Amino acid sequence: MTFKEALATLPQYILPHHFLSRMMRKLSRSENTFIKTLFIKQIINYYGVNMAESSEQDITAFKSFNHFFTRALKPGLRPISTEANAIASPADGAISQAGAITDGNIFQAKGKSFTAVDLLGGSAERAAPFNNGVFSTIYLAPKDYHRMHMPLTGTLREMIHVPGRLFSVNTVTANNVPGLFARNERVVAIFDTAAGPMALVMVGAIFVCSIETVWHGEVTPPSASSVQTWQYNDKPIILNIGEELGRFNMGSTIIMLLGKDVAQWREGLNAGQSVKLGEKIGWLTV
Incomplete structure (x- = not known):
């Protein structure tokens, strides 16, 4: 440092x-x-x-x-990829990291990593489907559009609110704070998709006033003292690729997890690369 x-x-x-x-x-x-x-x-x-x-x-x-x-964009400004099996970027932002989940570990930066178990609220059962799968981390800067959209069509299974700190999530902090994204307060949404389970993790940060979803409204604040979960098995919520998922009231980071042998990231999807909502960032392989 x-x-x-x-x-x-x-x-x-x-x-x-x-x-x-x-x-x-x-x-x-x-x-x-x-x-x-x-x-x-x-x-x-x-x-x-x-x-x-x-x-x-x-x-x-x-x-x-x-x-x-949290302003809206002009209609049609961010077309959602229509390529077969495309994985669409869920947000405007910059790739923080994208790669493989190796033995349950997710790369953060500069030799630092955190576990999928910790990221998803401490449940080994919840994290198991993503072992040796893939992840992508997208950082939203203050200039970016701050609504998040579905990268794949999915049926909501579970939402988890994980309390934590609110470190900044910029590049400097990501390079120097161990386990940053698994330490910060976050909201996790688990969806069932054509490629199996998908986790979308909305990570809070300093001055991120709240995280909200389209099906729940504001999830945080308030910040709970322990992990909270909501199950949706009996009341299916289906969101299509490109539909709004939620928003950051002030900006932060979204992390996507998919399972083993079901997806591949686009070649050249490297740290620091800018992405736009809806553009193809990878594809399903199943």
């Missing part, structure tokens, strides 16, 4: 993550004209948000900063 990386990373261990995120939630939902306009202009200018893609381009029309942050 360089001195610069240490300055960016080590203070995060002592920050009151959830308190800061609660404060940011209040600010981001404020409908005060001065506050919301200041935040929106700062983000647009600092991160280079492409407002030409937004379905609403008048920033005064957003009722809050969060309304702007």
Whole structure:
């Protein structure tokens, strides 16, 4: 770890993550004209948000900063891949990592990894279908579209809320905080697909005020003290490829897991590569 990386990373261990995120939630939902306009202009200018893609381009029309942050795109702007057996990118963002789940371990960065068991809430039974399968991790920057969509058609089986810390999930932190994505608070959705089970893990981060899904609404906050689960076997929820799955109210990371010998990532899908919602990032092999 360089001195610069240490300055960016080590203070995060002592920050009151959830308190800061609660404060940011209040600010981001404020409908005060001065506050919301200041935040929106700062983000647009600092991160280079492409407002030409937004379905609403008048920033005064957003009722809050969060309304702007979770803005819709113009219809048809992100066509979903129609290639046979395509796996569509679930979000706009950048590939953090993509590869194989080796003996239950998922690569994070710079020699660091975490287990699928830990990522999925501590259940070996839940993680077993993904052993020696594949994963992809997509980081959403503040400039990105912050709604997530289905990479494959699937039937929801289970949702899990896993409490944890709220470290930043940028590249510097991913390179230096061991087990980052299995330490942060997250929401896991397990779907049954034509290729078997698929896990979509929505990872929280510092200032990520909440994670919500289309079938439940806000899952967090509040943050529970233990793992919570919801089963959907008796009330099937089917989402087609490309349909909205949920959103980050402030941004973070989504991780996709698929089982052994059922999928392959596109050649050249490497760390740092930008992806757009709906583009083909891999294909099913079954």
